[in-house]
Amino acid sequence: MxxxxxxxxxxxxxxxxxxxxxxxxxxxxxxxxxPLAKTYTTATFKSTRVINGHSVETVAKKHLDFRISHRFGRLNEGAYNLYGLDAATMRIGLEYGLTDRLMIGVGRSTSQKTYDFFAKYRAVRQSPSGSPVSITALAAADAITLSTSPNLTFYNNQQRFTYVGQLLIARKFNEKLSLQLSPTYLHSNRIEASSEPNDILAMGIGGRMKISKRTSINAEYFYRLPLTTGTFNLQNSVYHNSLSVGFDIETGGHVFQLHFTNSLGMIERQFIAQTDGMWNKGDIHYGFNISRTFSFDKKR
Structure with missing residues (x-):
């Protein structure tokens, strides 16, 4: 047994x-x-903007980003104008994600009554096992509709269009630090000042330093390359390079961006090609961006 x-x-x-x-x-x-599912780096930046310029981030599919941006007057205007707070320039915009990588947007600025339009595509995504950087392509245009005659209530023609092509190349080095390069080409069909060129090449550099779970310090600089176009030398331009520093606060569906900049405008033509303020002279504008995202995707 x-x-x-x-x-x-x-x-x-x-x-x-x-x-x-x-x-x-x-x-x-x-x-x-x-095969194992590929993972991608997320939240390189908390918003689709670093400060004035675009970041590599795109709006998620079937999500709508409603944006309001303000730039006040210059700090050196003194106490009489409450250090610039008595004056304000505004842009309001709507941006929609067609896919998780492709978004479109439209905006309207009070400065020169300008309408702007853009499309943005995230071509490459940073991944621990793949690309070391994220790359997003931006194509944008804007039209000045400010009347040139008392008899005109709406002015618009091809001469007052500006076109922008930009590559956004960013890397998230760790949970705190992200950096971005933004090579930019800008063409204006018609220039406001005869002394300025129609075409500008610029290099933007921006960064984000996270200081807590929901806050960060951002900075951004656009350097206009000193090219010679005909008899014009960009180094002799009446305009200056754009420099901005700011503080981001993320609260769920909202992102608040508070910043100081020498640029009054909030679209590429205005802050790359037409910044007339200088930091060392106190030509500094306080401003903010408010972003609120709405979801139309029931699955999410």
């Missing part, structure tokens, strides 16, 4: 070991045939 019991236990143990080995072989084969 004992011998039979021993044989039964031995046979059961052998069968169990065989099944475990077969199961392990099956798991090994599954590991070979089913």
């Amino acid at each position: 004992k011998t039979m019991l021993k044989r039964t236990l031995l046979i059961a143990a052998l069968l169990g070991a065989r099944q475990m080995a077969a199961a392990q072989d099956l798991l090994n084969e599954l590991d070979k045939t089913v």
